[in-house]
Amino acid sequence: MGEEMGKGDDVDESVGPGAAYMQFVLMEGIIEKLKLLDYEKLFCQELGFKPFSRHYFAIPTNPGEQFYNFTSLCAWLLRLCGKNFDPPQEYDDPNATISSILLELKSLGQNVNFPPSKLKTGCGEQCIDVVNKLCDSVLVNRGFTWARPVYPEEEDDVEDNAIDDEAELDLNKVEEEMADDFDDEFGEEESLLDLNALKNQKHDSTSKPENIMVSNTTAAEWKLELERVLPQLKVTIRTDNKDWRQHVEQMHSHSEGIEKSLSETKTLLNRLHEEITKTLDKIATREKYLNGQLEHHLNEFRGMQDQLAEIKERYKQASGGVTDRTKTLAEITEDLERIKSEMEERGSSMTDGAPLVKIKKRY
Numbered sequence: 001m002g003e004e005m006g007k008g009d010d011v012d013e014s015v016g017p018g019a020a021y022m023q024f025v026l027m028e029g030i031i032e033k034l035k036l037l038d039y040e041k042l043f044c045q046e047l048g049f050k051p052f053s054r055h056y057f058a059i060p061t062n063p064g065e066q067f068y069n070f071t072s073l074c075a076w077l078l079r080l081c082g083k084n085f086d087p088p089q090e091y092d093d094p095n096a097t098i099s100s101i102l103l104e105l106k107s108l109g110q111n112v113n114f115p116p117s118k119l120k121t122g123c124g125e126q127c128i129d130v131v132n133k134l135c136d137s138v139l140v141n142r143g144f145t146w147a148r149p150v151y152p153e154e155e156d157d158v159e160d161n162a163i164d165d166e167a168e169l170d171l172n173k174v175e176e177e178m179a180d181d182f183d184d185e186f187g188e189e190e191s192l193l194d195l196n197a198l199k200n201q202k203h204d205s206t207s208k209p210e211n212i213m214v215s216n217t218t219a220a221e222w223k224l225e226l227e228r229v230l231p232q233l234k235v236t237i238r239t240d241n242k243d244w245r246q247h248v249e250q251m252h253s254h255s256e257g258i259e260k261s262l263s264e265t266k267t268l269l270n271r272l273h274e275e276i277t278k279t280l281d282k283i284a285t286r287e288k289y290l291n292g293q294l295e296h297h298l299n300e301f302r303g304m305q306d307q308l309a310e311i312k313e314r315y316k317q318a319s320g321g322v323t324d325r326t327k328t329l330a331e332i333t334e335d336l337e338r339i340k341s342e343m344e345e346r347g348s349s350m351t352d353g354a355p356l357v358k359i360k361k362r363y
Contacts, residue, residue, distance in 0.1 A: 023125050026132055027058045033135040036144065043076050045271065047087070048278045057123045057131065066122030067094065070131070074101045077134035081108060081141055090282070091289055094120055105130065108137045 031054050034043075044051050049069065057070065071088040078085040083104050088097050098116045105112065110133040118126040 023058045023128050024055055026128050027056070028054045030057075030128065030132050030135055033132075033139065037080065037135070037138060039076075043073070045274075047072065047076070048275050057127050060121060060123045063121055063123075067120065068122070070119070070122045070127050071097050071101065073131060074134060077131070077138055078104050080138045081134070083107075089285070091286075101130070105133060108134075110134075110137065 031052065034052075040051050043049060049072065052069070057066065060066070068088070068090060071094075075085045075087045078101070085100070085104060095116070098119045101119075102112060102116055112126075112130070114126050114129075118124065119130065121127070
């Protein structure tokens with residue numbers, strides 16, 4: 001954020017030194033306008049977006065994510081204005097999406113004086129200007145008007161604070177007093193009753209007042225005394241753990257807590273289910289897109305696989321024929337060697353003169 005604020009050196013000095021920070025002020029106003037439109041429920045929860053921070057479009061963080069969130073928010077605001085504008089997809093052409101948004105913005109009577117390429121970053125002064133104008137158009141379309149601020153009147157609470165401090169309940173003091181009273185009552189119950197003393201006291205004429213008692217305390221003094229002792233007049237009833245009423249109250253309180261936690265958990269689980277369903281839909285859409293883009297290459301790959309299988313079959317057949325011919329050649333070579341050996345034996349026998357020598361010796 002400091003880097004973004006440091007860009008104030010590039011701003012024209014005639015505008016003022018605070019012009020570089022105006023986009024942060026406008027962004028905070030946009031968040032308040034979006035809250036008036038209940039965007040956290042109608043846009044974030046239903047469409048699966050996270051709530052934006054107060055300086056989301058003023059600081060560049062992730063250009064792809066910010067551009068997609070910017071176009072989706074503009075599409076939602078245009079639909080609130082009564083325009084039939086489809087939500088953008090991740091693989092849409094950014095130039096076409098920006099042109100459509102600016103065209104619908106001009107149809108609402110809002111003019112822009114910057115090139116459309118400034119909106120490709122998804123953040124900055126131009127994007128904030130577009131979102132601000134769309135929010136104003138939606139509020140005007142709904143007839144929303146800003147009321148005058150009502151300032152609270154300052155009151156002097158010094159006397160009330162003093163009374164509250166005096167009337168503060170000291171729990172330790174009250175518990176000690178109640179314990180003392182309980183011990184006194186318990187001691188009186190254990191003591192033996194003197195019936196004769198009670199009878200004499202009953203017939204004692206001196207116990208009766210002779211004149212009518214008249215109080216000299218005024219009503220204001222009574223009220224002041226009542227306010228002083230009122231916190232100490234509160235009676236605390238000690239609960240018994242064995243009392244079935246306390247168990248019933250605990251059961252009701254636990255039941256209410258379980259129902260409350262269950263409703264909150266159901267809401268979170270439903271939101272998680274919706275986010276997972278939307279993510280799966282996006283994955284299926286992306287898979288269809290990739291299959292469409294790679295279908296031509298897949299067909300070529302399948303054709304080449306078929307050709308390879310055919311060539312392998314031909315090679316197998318050709319290699320089988322070569323094996324048979326090699327075996328036949330080996331057999332023919334063996335026959336030829338055998339015939340050559342026989343011919344050599346016959347030639348040697350025909351040229352041999354040993355039989356003639358034997359015949360001459362005999363005769």
